[in-house]
Amino acid sequence: MECLVGKVSIFLIINSISERDFFNAKGVINPTNPNFVKNGNLNRTLIVITGPTASGKSCLAMRMAAELDCAIVSADSRQLYRGMDIGTAKPTAEDRAIIPHFMLDILHPGERYSAARYEKDATKVLEALFQKESEVIVCGGTGFYIKALLEGLDPIPHVPKEVYDELNKKLERQGLDSLVQKLLEVDPLRAKEINLQNPRRVIRSLGVWESTGKPFSAFKRDHPKELPWHIEKMLLLPDRESLYAKIDKRVDEMLNGGLEDEARKLHENGVLGKIDTVGYSEWSNYFKGTIDLDSCVALIKRNTRRYAKRQYTWFRKLTGWRRIFTKSP
Known part of the structure; x- marks a missing residue:
């Protein structure tokens, strides 16, 4: 695969730069580039690479994994499923033979999975990998999975199905705008955080308020999750x-x-x-x-x-x- 390069020292970006600055003409990370500094804490380093679909995440992860001789843990909700390879741009068998990949092909198509399960499963994989490796790469574009892994999930209470059923009926009768206005009224903080064009997010947020009398934002974690590794977070944003x-x-x-x-x-x-x-x-x-x-x-x-x-x-x-x-x- 053309993304693979020879093993060289890893340098991490400290400024927003063009992808062309990432690698020199020979396709390896350029240690003379002033935009790079050598990371002084590579004892246990988790490198997280994310960005929109087709932004070049996987290629960058493969290059870095080859350089560091480390594994890649997927953070793509669609690549979890067996038989969905081409349409999810899943790493090929050739890629996986060269670089170990985890959190791929663990579910049957249609099987339900959640960010909470991902946080638990991916953390176990990382803990096992860090028993023998000093660096591991997490790569994927499912933002909620990455957020769950790095920050943990808020302790949101259970909402009875009947509450969601009633909100879905209101959605059908009154439209999304009516529910959005209600959310803006009862939980303006949550309204700023979510995509208000996504009915499921709006209904999820209102469901907590309807069932507990407290806004969704009231159940935020008091303290951020702490991981026992140094973390480097890299976000690809193509034009x-x-x-x-x-x-x-x-x-x-x-x-x-x-x-x-x-x-x-x-x-x-x-x-x-x-x-x-x-x-x-x-x-x-x-x-x-x-x-x-x-x-x-x-x-x-x-x-x-x-x-x-x-x-x-x-x-x-x-x-x-x-x-x-x-x-x-």
């Missing part, structure tokens, strides 16, 4: 024009690589309808004959761009990360 162009190109490459056959197999196994994720859910109508292939592909590209836009919005709110603003070549 949107080049990112969207790369997304369109990657979808075409996925199709050439067998995405339709992969989706068809899931359809034939009766699980495609249970998969509510971009790159797969669009195929259901194609297999039913209600849309043609071109329309299906156009939907995948559009929905992937929209997904990347939501990720971009989430990541730009992060603080304390080394931001890498990549540019068009």
Whole structure:
């Protein structure tokens, strides 16, 4: 894989720089670049790489893992599932033979999983890896999983199903705007934190208030989670024009690589309808004959761009990360 390079000393970014500054002409990290400083605490270092889909996270993680001779732990909610390889840009068998990967292929398609489970499972993997390794890389674009791993989850109380059912009925009768206005009234802090265009987030937040009489934001953790390792956090933020162009190109490459056959197999196994994720859910109508292939592909590209836009919005709110603003070549 072209992302792999020879083993050299690791240098971490201290400024927002172009991806071109990351590696020299030979494809290795450039130790003479003034934007890099050698990390003085590599005894136990967790390197976290995130960013929108198609931003180059995996390639960067592979290069660093090769240099450091360490493992990669996935933080991608879609790569957890078996049989969903092409549409999730999962590391190939060749990649995984060269660099050990964890938190891949642990679930059946359609199986429910949560950020709480990810925090527990990924922490166990990291603890085991750090028994023998001084560096480990976490790489993925599922922001909520990364937040859970690094910061822990807030102790949100259980909300009865009946409360959510009633809120969903209100959503159908009154529309999302009505629920958003209610949230702004009872929990303005929470309203600032979430995507108010996401009905599930709004209903989740209102459900806590409806069932406890307290706002969702009242259940925030008093103290941040503390991990026993030095943590380096790297956020890739490509310019949107080049990112969207790369997304369109990657979808075409996925199709050439067998995405339709992969989706068809899931359809034939009766699980495609249970998969509510971009790159797969669009195929259901194609297999039913209600849309043609071109329309299906156009939907995948559009929905992937929209997904990347939501990720971009989430990541730009992060603080304390080394931001890498990549540019068009």
